[in-house]
Amino acid sequence: MPHRLHLIQFCRFSYTIMVETLTSPSSIWRFNLRRWITGLFSSYKTLFALLWIVVFASVFVFQTNFVDGVLVFWRPLPVRPLPRFRPVAFNLTDFGAVGDGVTVNTLAFEKAVFMISKLGQKGGGQLNVPAGKWLTAPFNLTSHMTLFLAEDAVIAGVDDEKYWPLMPPLPSYGYGREHPGPRYGSLIHGQNLRDVVITGNNGTIDGKGQRWWKRYRQKLLNHTRGPLVQIMYSSDIMISNITLRNSPFWTLHPYDCKNVTISNMTILAPLFEAPNTDGIDPDSCEDMVIEDSYISVGDDAIAIKSGWDQYGVAYGRPSKNILIRNLVVRSMVSAGISIGSEMSGGVSNVTIENVLVWSSRRAVRIKTAAGRGAYIRDIKYKNLTFENVRVGIIIKTDYNEHPDLGFDPKAFPVIRDISYNSIHGEGVRVPVRIHGSADIPVRNVTFKDMSIGTTYKKKHIFQCSYVSGRVIGSIFPKPCENLDLYDEHGTLVKKSVSANASDIDYDI
Structure with a gap:
C-alpha cells in the first residue's frame, strides 16, 4: 500500500507546520466545485473512463496485498491514526510557565490541560511548549489534545519522589513490578483517553532518572519507579518527532491501548547503570506501529x-x-x-x-x-x-x-x-x-x-x-x-x- 503510506507521510509532514486554526472553504470555492462536478458527470464518456480508473486502481491495490505469494488481506495491518489539526492552540507561557530549568511549572501544565479538556466537542486543543527547560512534577493529559514540543524545548521531571503520585499496581501484574503494593506514576500520564498526539520539532522529555537509578541500586526506594510516559486504556494515540531520555524506569509504556503509532523517535538512556530503562513497552496493546526510530537504552x-x-x-x-x-x-x-x-x-x-x-x-x-x-x-x-x-x-x-x-x-x-x-x-x-x-x-x-x-x-x-x-x-x-x-x-x-x-x- 505505498500510496497510502505516502499519504500518511505527507500528512505527518504537513502536521509539523502546526497551524493554530483551520479556516473553512469559501462559498466561491464551493460554487466552483459544484459547477465542475456537474460538468464532469454530464458526459457518459467521462463516466466510462472513471469506471475504468476505479477498476484499475482496485486491481493495483489487490496486487500490492501479495507478499511471498500469499494474500495478506486476511491479516490487516494495524490501523494508523492520522494527526489531528486542532481549532485552538495555547502556549505554555499563557499559563504563567517559566522555562528557566528552576521554576516548577506543574500548575501551568495542569491549567493548560484543564482548558483543553473543555474543548473536546470542538475538536480539542494544542499546547505548544516553546524553547526552554520546563521543570515539572507529573501531570496528566486529556482527550483530543496535542502536546507539541518546539525545537530546544525540554520538559524535565522533578527528580524528588515525594512529588510523584502513587498509583495502584497494574491489574495484569498484581504487583508493583519491583516492590509489592503501589507504584509511582509517570511524568506524563493519561488514562481512558482518545485522540492524543505528542509530537514536536524534536523537542525533549527528560525524566532526569540519574537520582532514581542510584536510589534503586542502593535499595532506598519503597515503591516501583514510574515510567517517563504512560498511556493507559486509551485509543488513537500518536507519538512522533520527539526525544525521550533518562527515564526513571520504562521509558514509553502504552498499556491496554488500541490504534497506537510511534514514529520518528529518539529514545536514550545510559547503556549501563540505568536499570530497567526499556525504550518502548507495548503492554496488552492492539493495532500498533513502531517505526523509523533510534533507541539506545539500559535494558x-x-x-x-x-x-x-x-x-x-x-x-x-x-x-x-x-x-x-x-x-x-x-x-x-x-x-x-x-x-x-x-x-x-x-x-x-x-x-x-x-x-x-x-x-x-x-x-x-x-x-x-x-x-x-x-x-x-x-x-x-x-x-x-x-x-x-x-x-x-x-x-x-x-x-x-x-x-x-x-x-x-x-x-x-x-x-x-x-x-x-x-x-x-x-x-x-x-x-x-x-x-x-x-x-x-x-x-x-x-x-x-x-x-x-x-x-x-x-x-x-x-x-x-x-x-x-x-x-x-x-x-x-x-x-x-x-x-x-x-x-x-x-x-x-x-x-x-x-x-x-x-x-x-x-x-x-
Whole structure:
C-alpha cells in the first residue's frame, strides 16, 4: 500500500507546520466545485473512463496485498491514526510557565490541560511548549489534545519522589513490578483517553532518572519507579518527532491501548547503570506501529508484554497486531527487541522487519517460563542485521521471575509459528540459541536466507533444544539437527534427527 503510506507521510509532514486554526472553504470555492462536478458527470464518456480508473486502481491495490505469494488481506495491518489539526492552540507561557530549568511549572501544565479538556466537542486543543527547560512534577493529559514540543524545548521531571503520585499496581501484574503494593506514576500520564498526539520539532522529555537509578541500586526506594510516559486504556494515540531520555524506569509504556503509532523517535538512556530503562513497552496493546526510530537504552530497546503470571492470565488482554519496522537499536544489558517475559495475556501477529541491532548483548529475544501460561505465536522477523552482538536470536523458556508464589507452575506457555527470513550480520558470537523444554517445546520455527558471520569457532554456535521446524535453502552457520531441511523449491531434503535433541551451551 505505498500510496497510502505516502499519504500518511505527507500528512505527518504537513502536521509539523502546526497551524493554530483551520479556516473553512469559501462559498466561491464551493460554487466552483459544484459547477465542475456537474460538468464532469454530464458526459457518459467521462463516466466510462472513471469506471475504468476505479477498476484499475482496485486491481493495483489487490496486487500490492501479495507478499511471498500469499494474500495478506486476511491479516490487516494495524490501523494508523492520522494527526489531528486542532481549532485552538495555547502556549505554555499563557499559563504563567517559566522555562528557566528552576521554576516548577506543574500548575501551568495542569491549567493548560484543564482548558483543553473543555474543548473536546470542538475538536480539542494544542499546547505548544516553546524553547526552554520546563521543570515539572507529573501531570496528566486529556482527550483530543496535542502536546507539541518546539525545537530546544525540554520538559524535565522533578527528580524528588515525594512529588510523584502513587498509583495502584497494574491489574495484569498484581504487583508493583519491583516492590509489592503501589507504584509511582509517570511524568506524563493519561488514562481512558482518545485522540492524543505528542509530537514536536524534536523537542525533549527528560525524566532526569540519574537520582532514581542510584536510589534503586542502593535499595532506598519503597515503591516501583514510574515510567517517563504512560498511556493507559486509551485509543488513537500518536507519538512522533520527539526525544525521550533518562527515564526513571520504562521509558514509553502504552498499556491496554488500541490504534497506537510511534514514529520518528529518539529514545536514550545510559547503556549501563540505568536499570530497567526499556525504550518502548507495548503492554496488552492492539493495532500498533513502531517505526523509523533510534533507541539506545539500559535494558530492552523494545519489549512486548501482556501481564505477569496469574494476574496476566486473569486480565486476559493480549498484545496483537503489532508492526515494528525501520529501527536502529542498541542494548548492552538486555536485548534489542524482546517479547516477554511478562506475556501471560498472550502475544500474537507481530512483524519485526528492517531492524539493525548493533553493539548489543542480544539482538532479538523471546523469553517466558512455566507459570506464564498463554501463548507466543505468529511472529515474523524479516530483514534483520546484527552487528557485533553476543547472541543473535534467542528463545528462552526458563525466565523464572514471578510476582509471588500464587502462580500455577503447570501453566505452560505455547510457543509456535515463528519465522526468521533474511537475517544477516557479522561479529556475532552465537547466532541462534533456542532453548525449549519438555514442558515448553518450541514448534514450527522457520529459517530462510540467513548468513551471519561469527566470532567464535566452536562447533555448537547454532544451538537448539526441544525445537521443531524447518530450514529453507542454505543458511550459515550450519543449523542444528532438530530442524528439517528443505531446498529453495520447498522439497524435503533431510528429516530432522530429533526435535528434542539439545546442544545448549551457555558458556559461549
